[in-house]
Amino acid sequence: MGPIVDLSGVHKTYITDSGDVHALDPVTFSFDRGQILSVVGPSGCGKSTLLRILAGIDTPSGGKAVINGKLVTGPVSDMGIVFQRDLLLDWRNVFNNVMLPAELAGRLDSATRARALELLRELGVGDFANRYPHELSGGMRQRVAIARALLLKPSLMLLDEPFSALDAMTRDQMNVILQRLQDHEQVSTMLITHSIAEAVYLSDRVVVMSARPGRVLDVIDIDFPKPRPLSIREEPEFAAIARRIRVLFENEGVLA
Ligand SMILES: Nc1ncnc2c1ncn2[C@@H]1O[C@H](COP(=O)(O)OP(=O)(O)OP(=O)(O)O)[C@@H](O)[C@H]1O
Numbered sequence: 082m083g084p085i086v087d088l089s090g091v092h093k094t095y096i097t098d099s100g101d102v103h104a105l106d107p108v109t110f111s112f113d114r115g116q117i118l119s120v121v122g123p124s125g126c127g128k129s130t131l132l133r134i135l136a137g138i139d140t141p142s143g144g145k146a147v148i149n150g151k152l153v154t155g156p157v158s159d160m161g162i163v164f165q166r167d168l169l170l171d172w173r174n175v176f177n178n179v180m181l182p183a184e185l186a187g188r189l190d191s192a193t194r195a196r197a198l199e200l201l202r203e204l205g206v207g208d209f210a211n212r213y214p215h216e217l218s219g220g221m222r223q224r225v226a227i228a229r230a231l232l233l234k235p236s237l238m239l240l241d242e243p244f245s246a247l248d249a250m251t252r253d254q255m256n257v258i259l260q261r262l263q264d265h266e267q268v269s270t271m272l273i274t275h276s277i278a279e280a281v282y283l284s285d286r287v288v289v290m291s292a293r294p295g296r297v298l299d300v301i302d303i304d305f306p307k308p309r310p311l312s313i314r315e316e317p318e319f320a321a322i323a324r325r326i327r328v329l330f331e332n333e334g335v336l337a
Contacts, residue, residue, distance in 0.1 A: 083150055084111040085269040090144035093130050104130045106296035110288050117270040119280035122290030123335045128273045132241050149236050161230025165242045167222040169214040176210040179229045200228040220251040240272045256282055277326045278314055289326050291333050298329045
């Protein structure tokens with residue numbers, strides 16, 4: 082089996098009325114099924130552009146994006162996406178928010194309903210199935226958004242800074258929950274984040290991007306066994322990897 086995601090020489094220039102915006106230099110990386118890959122980089126380096134190209138909702142100016150052996154040429158349906166804003170529908174309760182992809186796909190069978198409840202339970206919000214989004218905290222809303230993304234067992238989950246609006250403690254909690262769930266579901270996951278610690282803690286592989294136009298500064302494999310306790314962040318080996326990434330940003334003048 083080949084990699085789940087294989088990007089080769091993907092680049093992007095936006096052509097706008099006020100001039101061209103060179104967002105991404107050619108970017109090349111891949112990762113295997115069941116793994117988590119994080120892309121970490123400064124604001125505006127083209128991370129969301131990369132994610133949109135992978136999801137097939139934006140086209141690259143050149144290069145190839147391949148998911149599951151198939152060249153991406155249009156919107157990819159076999160994918161779950163979670164954004165920084167959870168995009169829950171206020172008028173639907175938690176269960177019906179999670180069931181939305183099933184409704185759109187015409188799969189309102191009992192097995193899918195059972196899976197929705199099971200995912201909510203695994204994410205620690207099983208008791209909130211009948212509540213409405215406004216009754217939930219930010220962290221709980223993101224758990225519901227993750228359950229919705231995973232409902233139809235997508236081949237790939239894309240997470241675009243899903244925890245950056247959360248307070249530090251809730252974010253730590255979400256990191257632990259995501260790691261456990263990802264391991265249990267074995268879902269291939271690409272995470273976009275500004276946080277070096279989050280990237281190193283969660284990932285099998287970290288892609289470090291430069292400031293715009295984004296290019297790959299380094300690809301680092303993280304071999305710590307899983308599950309990883311949060312305290313691993315205080316270990317010297319962890320700190321050494323985080324430092325290696327920080328130095329890359331410092332050398333680029335991003336963290337001067
Ligand atoms: N549709 C568009 N038209 C023109 N320029 C765009 C468009 N989308 C993004 N850009 C520009 O491309 C660059 C990369 O944007 P992108 O949103 O991919 O960055 P990012 O790394 O995700 O940023 P952040 O971390 O702040 O979310 C930015 O300079 C942005 O202004």
